[in-house]
């Protein structure tokens with residue numbers, strides 16, 4: 001049983017509401033969020049399979065920042081801000097690649113994979129500048145069960161392992177480090193990021209709006225589970241409908257069983273592993289045959305990017321073991337529905353007449369505790 005299911009559901013108070021209008025529309029609030037929230041919390045950046053060799057890198061955008069996620073050594077991955085320490089040029093625009101060093105295209109300052117300045121043409125070390133003081137700015141990076149997470153703070157208040165704990169046995173059995181990405185969708189949602197967060201935190205809207213999701217997930221018990229999402233992170237997946245083995249339009253497997261489940265002869269295992277990071281949501285869902293990871297990236301007060309990555313086991317063969325359309329079908333449809341719901345919701349919130357109404361204490365129990373976490377971060 002996962003950690004969430006082991007806890008007793010809380011019921012929110014009937015007087016709970018979402019936040020006042022300013023929190024969703026004010027550019028000043030967004031600026032404060034950059035410092036108080038976006039630069040403090042952990043978020044998913046990618047998978048170790050993207051950078052297997054030393055020097056492999058990929059670019060990752062988060063909260064208006066460009067980060068270079070690079071494999072510095074067999075053991076170490078770094079996340080450098082893509083900002084030259086000379087006059088600030090981006091070091092690379094390539095979405096991914098392999099390098100020995102990063103050479104700034106402007107005046108050829110050259111950096112090691114670990115971010116140290118190695119050479120500045122016509123500016124030798126210790127003559128007019130101190131190379132040691134001009135390393136690339138770093139974000140914190142941690143690999144947890146093969147997944148790469150970043151925190152824009154170079155020294156976060158809590159490491160990810162402190163926040164989440166070690167990966168549980170059920171999750172490790174799926175061998176999440178042995179996945180390969182098969183597709184990713186990026187949706188631009190014209191809404192405040194908290195509108196999208198609130199939408200994800202409740203399934204009050206699911207029965208009326210998500211016919212595909214209702215095929216796979218046990219929506220009723222997800223009401224109870226989300227009521228426990230009160231901190232900045234949690235472990236656990238979403239409960240599937242009874243008798244189903246995975247999330248797909250038919251409830252049947254859409255790829256080879258992951259990890260050590262390949263040897264199982266009992267496919268009725270209801271595997272629901274995963275994790276969530278809050279308040280800027282990262283949601284990892286691991287099923288018996290595939291994984292989906294959703295990541296929120298706030299762009300401005302009224303725009304947020306929602307990226308979904310889909311993974312199967314690394315030796316699965318397209319056309320034989322899986323088809324991308326079938327693996328991604330349920331969440332693709334659901335994401336498109338949520339985009340429309342959130343954009344319509346946000347248009348209403350923009351009205352000067354908007355005041356937050358009472359939340360459903362039985363089906364929207366997660367909203368207020370998560371918003372309270374957010375408010376505490378904003379007030380620090």
Ligand code: FES
Nearest residue numbers: 084086087104107
């Ligand atoms: S801005 Fe990078 S070398 Fe000048």
Ligand SMILES: [Fe+2]
Nearest residue numbers: 199205210338
């Ligand atoms: Fe939804």
